[in-house]
Amino acid sequence: MIRKIERQAEICADLAKIRSQSVSRTPATEISHEKIIFALEQFMECVRYLNTRRSTGAKLNLEGEDDVQDAIYLMLRPWINDLVYENPTDKIGNRFVIKDFLAKSAKTVVEAKFIRDENHGKYISKELHDDIETYRHHPHCKHLIFFIYDPDSLIPNVAALREEIITSRTYDGEPLYCHIIIRP
Numbered sequence: 001m002i003r004k005i006e007r008q009a010e011i012c013a014d015l016a017k018i019r020s021q022s023v024s025r026t027p028a029t030e031i032s033h034e035k036i037i038f039a040l041e042q043f044m045e046c047v048r049y050l051n052t053r054r055s056t057g058a059k060l061n062l063e064g065e066d067d068v069q070d071a072i073y074l075m076l077r078p079w080i081n082d083l084v085y086e087n088p089t090d091k092i093g094n095r096f097v098i099k100d101f102l103a104k105s106a107k108t109v110v111e112a113k114f115i116r117d118e119n120h121g122k123y124i125s126k127e128l129h130d131d132i133e134t135y136r137h138h139p140h141c142k143h144l145i146f147f148i149y150d151p152d153s154l155i156p157n158v159a160a161l162r163e164e165i166i167t168s169r170t171y172d173g174e175p176l177y178c179h180i181i182i183r184p
Helices: 002-020 033-041 043-052 065-076 118-122 124-135 158-165
Strands: 083-092 095-103 108-114 143-149 168-171 174-183
Touching: 033 065, 033 108, 033 143, 033 174, 043 065, 043 174, 065 083, 065 095, 065 108, 065 143, 108 124, 118 124, 124 143, 124 158, 124 174, 158 174
Parallel strands: 108 143, 143 174
Antiparallel strands: 083 095, 095 108, 168 174
8 A cells, every 4th residue: 555655656746747847849840832732632532531441430522612621621720720711801892802721820821612513614713813813912821722622524624724823923022822723
């Protein structure tokens, strides 16, 4: 009995010692738009893993833009501590614009799109250009990443869309870098 009490006292002393010491944390890895792009490029691998891992259980049904946003949030949030979702920007004109995800530390906005029908696929370019116009003066947006989920391949010319979006832009001397990821 005395040995048990002595052992408990040793454990308590060790715990007190640990608490009193300053725990040094390894600095968080710097978040960059390149790391975000790399993670988003793995989107289909994550979806495939979840949907084929077990015959029963969790399945990821991507049936709309909100489903895609949820999947992206689950992929990015664990390692991007300042990831904010559905954050309204300042009022532009007569409307507020809601950016899907903002990572201030990476000066990056991620816009998720779900191509819902043939017409949407045909005119997605206009929607992207409207977003570019919205974010070009945003103080925390140096990189604008468009993640487009096109499950039925309804974008008529993906190569032309990439060429149109991924181009050098400068507004009032400030660069805005646009990136595009189209899946599946």
